[in-house]
Amino acid sequence: xxxxxxxxxxxxxxxxxxxxxxxxxxxxxxxxxxxxxxxxxxxxxxxxxxxxxxxxxxxxxxxxxxxxxxxxxxxxxxxxxxxxxxxxxxxxxxxxxxxxxxxxxxxxxxxxxxxxxxxxxxxxxxxxxxxxxxxxxxxxxxxxxxxxxxxxxxxxxxxxxxxxxxxxxxxxxxxxxxxxxxxxxxxxxxxxxxxxxxxxxxxxxxxxxxxxxxxxxxxxxxxxxxxxxxxxxxxxxxxxxxxxxxxxxxxxxxxxxxxxxxxxxxxxxxxxxxxxxxxxxxxxxxxxxxxxxxxxxxxxxxxxxxxxxxxxxxxxxxxxxxxxxxxxxxxxxxxxxxxxxxxxxxxxxxxxxxxxxxxxxxxxxxxxxxxxxxxxxxxxxxxxxxxxxxxxxxxxxxxxxxxxxxxxxxxxxxxxxxxxxxxxxxxxxxxxxxxxxxxxxxxxxxxxxxxxxxxxxxxxxxxxxxxxxxxxxxxxxxxxx
Ligand code: UDP
Numbered sequence: 284x285x286x287x288x289x290x291x292x293x294x295x296x297x298x299x300x301x302x303x304x305x306x307x308x309x310x311x312x313x314x315x316x317x318x319x320x321x322x323x324x325x326x327x328x329x330x331x332x333x334x335x336x337x338x339x340x341x342x343x344x345x346x347x348x349x350x351x352x353x354x355x356x357x358x359x360x361x362x363x364x365x366x367x368x369x370x371x372x373x374x375x376x377x378x379x380x381x382x383x384x385x386x387x388x389x390x391x392x393x394x395x396x397x398x399x400x401x402x403x404x405x406x407x408x409x410x411x412x413x414x415x416x417x418x419x420x421x422x423x424x425x426x427x428x429x430x431x432x433x434x435x436x437x438x439x440x441x442x443x444x445x446x447x448x449x450x451x452x453x454x455x456x457x458x459x460x461x462x463x464x465x466x467x468x469x470x471x472x473x474x475x476x477x478x479x480x481x482x483x484x485x486x487x488x489x490x491x492x493x494x495x496x497x498x499x500x501x502x503x504x505x506x507x508x509x510x511x512x513x514x515x516x517x518x519x520x521x522x523x524x525x526x527x528x529x530x531x532x533x534x535x536x537x538x539x540x541x542x543x544x545x546x547x548x549x550x551x552x553x554x555x556x557x558x559x560x561x562x563x564x565x566x567x568x569x570x571x572x573x574x575x576x577x578x579x580x581x582x583x584x585x586x587x588x589x590x591x592x593x594x595x596x597x598x599x600x601x602x603x604x605x606x607x608x609x610x611x612x613x614x615x616x617x618x619x620x621x622x623x624x625x626x627x628x629x630x631x632x633x634x635x636x637x638x639x640x641x642x643x644x645x646x647x648x649x650x651x652x653x654x655x656x657x658x659x660x661x662x663x664x665x666x667x668x669x670x671x672x673x674x675x676x677x678x679x680x681x682x683x684x685x686x687x688x689x690x691x692x693x694x695x696x697x698x699x700x701x702x703x704x705x706x707x708x709x710x711x712x713x714x715x716x717x718x719x720x721x722x723x724x725x726x727x728x729x730x731x732x733x734x735x736x737x738x739x740x741x742x743x744x745x746x747x748x749x750x751x752x753x754x755x756x757x758x759x760x761x762x763x764x
Contacts, residue, residue: 298354299764300328300401302393305430306409307334307365307382309586310666312341314432314513315409316348317539323352324546325757328400332389334361334382344644360389374490375587383415390415394423404764407511413500416507426763429507433665435519435535436471436693437481437686438512439526441501443468444484444494455485461706470521478706479692482684491684505529508763511756513537513669515742515749518698518735534756538669540648541743542753567610568649570640574608577657580717581650581676583612584662588683589619592628594708598660598681599628601713603638607721610640610650651676658720663687668694675736677701677728679716681708700732 301322305315312333323329329352333341338359341348349355364374364381394403403425408416410429431438447453452465461478468475477484483494504510509532516523516535527533536542571579582602584590595618602609647667650656651674661667663682668690671678678701680691688705695703702716720728743749 297401298326298328299404299761300330301760301764302330302332302390302403302406304332304386304390304406304408304412304415305432306411307337307361307378309337309340310664311409311411311432312337313666314539315407315430316341316345317543318407318430318511318536319355320348320352321539321543321546321753322757322760323355327354327760329355330358330393330400330403331355332358332360332386332393334365335359336361336366344646358389358393361385376490376492379411379492383412383418386412387415387419390419391423394425405508405760410500410504410507410510413503413507417503426508427506428509428511428760429504430511431504432513433686434668434690434693435512435514435522435526437665437689438501439470439522440468440475440481440689441497442526442529444498444501453480453484455480470525474696475689475692479688481686482682482688488684508532509534509756509759511536513539513665515739517738517742517748518672532759534752536743536749536753536756538673538739538743538749540670541673541740542749545744545750565646567640567642567645568653571610571650571653571655574655576654577721578608579653579655580605580607580609580658580660580679580721581645581656582609582660583645583647583667584617584681584683585664585667586614588662588664589617590683592618596628597708597710598713600710602717604710604714605717605721606638607717608638608640610642610645610656612643612645612647613641614643648674657725658717660717663691663694665690669739672698672700672732672735673739675729675732677720677732679704679720681705698731698735700728700735 303315303319305311316331319329319331338357349357361381362385364377365385390406405426405428406416406423407428407430410431413429416427444453447465447467450467452467455461455477459477462476464473465475465477465480466472481497483491483497487493510530511534514523514535514537523533523535580602582598602611648670651659651670656674656676658679659667659671659676660679660681661671663678663680665686668678678694680694680701681704682688682691691703691705694701702720704712704716741747
């Protein structure tokens with residue numbers, strides 16, 4: 284029988300167990316999974332809670348993560364909408380509600396079970412699911428940390444919405460001038476217009492979360508023990524110092540994919556085992572290999588955004604008229620037609636012609652790092668923005684919802700690494716923007732994109748601020764687990 288001393292010693296030598304719960308969107312999962320891998324590489328026991336749909340997708344595109352990290356395990360949960368990928372992107376509200384209610388039960392089960400693993404010492408939850416912890420609250424008696432996967436600038440904008448309502452800068456009224464400046468967000472003066480605020484400030488759309496909910500969640504992160512963000516000081520310093528007045532325990536760890544690569548490089552065994560490359564769709568990489576340097580515009584609107592056929596046709600004609608080769612990711616669920624599903628336009632279904640390569644899903648980080656890619660037309664999701672930034676690829680931003688309109692404003696006006704096409708979709712504008720980015724103003728954009736890429740890599744590389752923050756966070760996590 285174990286003595287009390289032996290028991291104490293074994294509790295001390297067992298790795299701390301962290302339970303991680305991301306929202307089930309590809310962008311959220313990609314970011315938070317990088318953190319999970321980083322914690323596993325730092326000898327934490329990690330349990331990652333996801334839906335079966337996301338789990339399958341990870342298996343297909345990210346290889347056997349559990350084989351690479353024996354101390355990282357996936358737990359799946361969910362039925363109904365959570366198992367129906369066709370609804371993803373079309374009913375985010377339902378998705379979020381089901382994730383919260385079904386996930387809460389699984390969280391409770393995992394926190395109380397005795398499976399041979401150490402007891403859960405901390406939960407890192409996606410801030411978008413923040414209500415889960417307010418509902419479970421003290422019941423679990425386990426410290427909760429929030430991960431905010433979007434940009435600091437959009438988080439700060441949400442945080443300020445109550446104040447903007449109070450001083451009548453919001454709501455945006457009917458058909459008013461969308462170029463009206465918003466003056467009362469500290470650190471964003473002379474920068475943000477109505478059209479650059481998070482999209483919900485314009486009014487709510489069917490199937491989305493409400494503005495009230497997102498504002499509540501922004502404020503609610505003040506209850507968390509700490510807040511983690513995928514950004515870096517050199518990128519969003521002024522906004523981060525504003526946020527720290529309200530969130531003193533805020534760790535910036537970004538760009539996380541760079542931090543993860545730095546750590547993997549120093550753990551040769553993990554790097555060597557990162558196989559299953561053959562499972563990725565590599566057809567577009569071969570196509571890229573055949574294109575001249577910096578000639579291709581890569582077009583992708585992330586994992587959730589949906590557009591009308593008419594909008595996609597404008598993009599298609601604009602790209603064709605630009606005469607530049609392009610690689611376009613067209614997911615099967617990219618088109619939303621209110622009046623009956625007519626599927627993809629024939630031109631897009633036929634896909635490849637002499638200048639176009641169309642795929643269902645691409646290994647985006649690799650694509651952006653490819654020498655042939657000279658520009659990225661993006662919906663300005665935060666992961667896509669950071670990935671493009673790290674690769675030094677200038678962007679054309681066509682934002683749709685969430686933080687995207689704010690991110691795209693920063694891309695064009697603060698970081699000056701691209702053009703903001705928001706609120707227009709016209710083949711002539713697309714053609715002009717592609718030519719401006721890739722030809723007319725190419726040198727200007729390349730110069731600023733390269734400078735920012737160097738800062739991003741330095742930040743998350745060995746000894747950089749995000750790298751050091753990660754080590755501070757590890758110590759903190761051990762202390763609370
Ligand atoms: N992505 C990918 N292949 C694709 C399209 C997207 O790997 O063909 C990845 C991309 O690299 C990014 C994520 O999906 O990490 C999208 O996240 P983002 O925050 O940009 O947008 P969201 O999908 O959340 O709107």
